[in-house]
Amino acid sequence: MKTPNADQAPSGTEQLLPATRRALLHRLAVGQKEGRAPSVAAAVVREGETVWHGARTCVPGHGPNEQVQYRIGSITKTFTAVLVMRLRDEGLLELGDPLEKHLPGTGVGEVTIAELLSHTGGLAAETPGSWWERTPGSLRPTLGDVLGETPFRHPTGRLHHYSNPGYTLLGALVEKLRGACWEDVLRREVLDPLGLDRTSGRPQPPNAGGWAVHPWADVMMPEPAEDLGLMAPAGQLWSTTGDLARFAVFLMDGDDRVLSAQTLREMRTPAAPAETADVSAGYTYGLGMQIQDQEGRVLVGHSGSLPGFLATVTISVEERLGAVVLTNCTSGLAVGAVAADLVRIVAEAEPPIPEPWTPLKDVDPAVLELAGPWYWGTQASALRLTGDGTLELSPLAGRGRSARFRSRADGTWIGLNGYYAGEILRAVRRADGSVSHLDLGSFVFTREPYDREAPVPGGVDPKGWGPLPA
Incomplete structure (x- = not known):
């Protein structure tokens, strides 16, 4: 295993310059220290290959590398969206179809599949009842428990309002049309073809434990890791920087065994109006992918969080660059900012030769x-x-x-x-x-x-x- 606080260039790849590698490790180290993260692991991809891995940790015996799993939270939504787009490309549904056409009896059947994918269906952000991220999925055994008696917060199609229950519905849709459970379909249709054998619904050693770091003291305690049950399509997955780096390449280039490059372009295209509070930040949402303008650089991907973990996958399609950052703390480390900086460092230090x-x-x-x-x-x-x-x-x-x-x-x-x-x-x-x-x-x-x-x-x-x- 690589030493816990170092960087690494995957063998067989075009090497980054030493100064670039040091700048990447420095940014990661500053992020880990200022964010007070127990550990952080990162990767950078360029031109379809992983060109750098880095890690920092203060946890004894925990040396994160590209094979150590972290929980990735809502990055799971992008995987679910890929399954839905496969159904569309096979002609089994249309994005404009109301949910009722394929999954009757939910009580929110007028919402279209495109609206669920882009969080414009008007559904609530969270489930009713107990805090779902910190309680067992067995407390929500039916879709009715996930949606509650008043599932809508806004008129359908009018506003981008992030909805975890919406992606639970998309997972149920996949199960209905495939006749198999969501995770089995994901393994067969996405994870296995792309070689993501360290991505799973439940942790597989070696894996990081999730921690809560006290906001006003340098102490910490472990967070629970619950099975989300029906909410799994919204945030269940565990993965590694190695797997997510390969997934980032797929999101840029496509893979005809899973989704074409044309369909991935469609997913990366804004499909939802920016929320009023996010207009100045240049944030919008595609079909299962977040889109943000960072000082003229368009970054696409998805972030994720669950108690004890923060994660992000960020790609700049135009520059053929991407970054993955995973950490095991509930809050503190701005993983999105770190990932954006990793992309920027490589783009500025080593611009591609045309x-x-x-x-x-x-x-x-x-x-x-x-x-x-x-x-x-x-x-x-x-x-x-x-x-x-x-x-x-x-x-x-x-x-x-x-x-x-x-x-x-x-x-x-x-x-x-x-x-x-x-x-x-x-x-x-x-x-x-x-x-x-x-x-x-x-x-x-x-x-x-x-x-x-x-x-x-x-x-x-x-x-x-x-x-x-x-």
């Missing part, structure tokens, strides 16, 4: 003809044909609507992001085959500002351009 620019191998002359400047009214934009075969539309100066477009079989292009996501771009041609204008969701783009040769809605003043009338 691949060489290469030209397109084949290009359709009819598509090449579209490249260049276009005008939406008086706003100048440029349409560029990129090396991956997509079109990029962006303003030539100042701020404006930008988007990428992918070709379709009928010769049109569909927007992939921004204001024009899902909108259709079409080149309108004259009888002689020359391009008259571009039609983008009914907006007309012309080669000259308000080109007289193009059918601009509303027409063009016949007097044309000139000075301000006297």
Whole structure:
């Protein structure tokens, strides 16, 4: 076992620079000391590989490494969301389906599956009765016990309101459609294919014990570790930095044995409005994934907490970086901030060397003809044909609507992001085959500002351009 207070580079990976490794370990050590955490373990992934493990501990005989389990709390929700999206991709449900269609009799059947995934169903944040995280799941043997007599706190679909009972319903949905218990389905469909053999519903040695650290004194005591019963799909799992590093790579790249890259992009896309209190923090929620803007860096993943444990998985898809931080204290260590800093340290210290620019191998002359400047009214934009075969539309100066477009079989292009996501771009041609204008969701783009040769809605003043009338 690696010494308790050190860092480690997995064998067979591209090494980080010594200065970067020291900066990562320093950040972890500062976090452990200032957060007064009994132990903390972390990992960093880059370009699809784990490139660093680090750990700090003050617990005798406890040397955390990439194989030591910690409880990961609500990171479990992302695993549950993956199972639901598999059902969708197989055609067994639609995200817009009401829950009642597949899981009747819950009393909240009007909530859609997408609303449950994005915490916009209006359901209560917690269960009624005893504090569910510190009491046995046997106290809540039915979904009625989980939901209570008044399950709603807000109108459905109107507000992002985090709901643990909502993910219990999604777990029950998985069990109903698969005909097996949630954990068995998870093992068969996600954990085994991804090689996450140190992720489980119950702790498997070596595992960390959970601790409560006194807020006003440097003393601590053990926390209970309850089996959550029906609430398991919301927070039951135990895992390691090694397994969660592999899971982070999956969340970036996908794996066709589990979910495609396209479906993972959908999960990482905001699906819920930000809560009023979180607007300034740039926080929103996708389909089972948290999304936050950290000083211009978009970080996606999920955090988790249960008595005695804090955890987070954070990825920067654009930079191909991710971090995992696990600790065994109820509060104190800001695992999200530490993980964000681990990503930032690597991104700033070792920015990736870009691949060489290469030209397109084949290009359709009819598509090449579209490249260049276009005008939406008086706003100048440029349409560029990129090396991956997509079109990029962006303003030539100042701020404006930008988007990428992918070709379709009928010769049109569909927007992939921004204001024009899902909108259709079409080149309108004259009888002689020359391009008259571009039609983008009914907006007309012309080669000259308000080109007289193009059918601009509303027409063009016949007097044309000139000075301000006297």
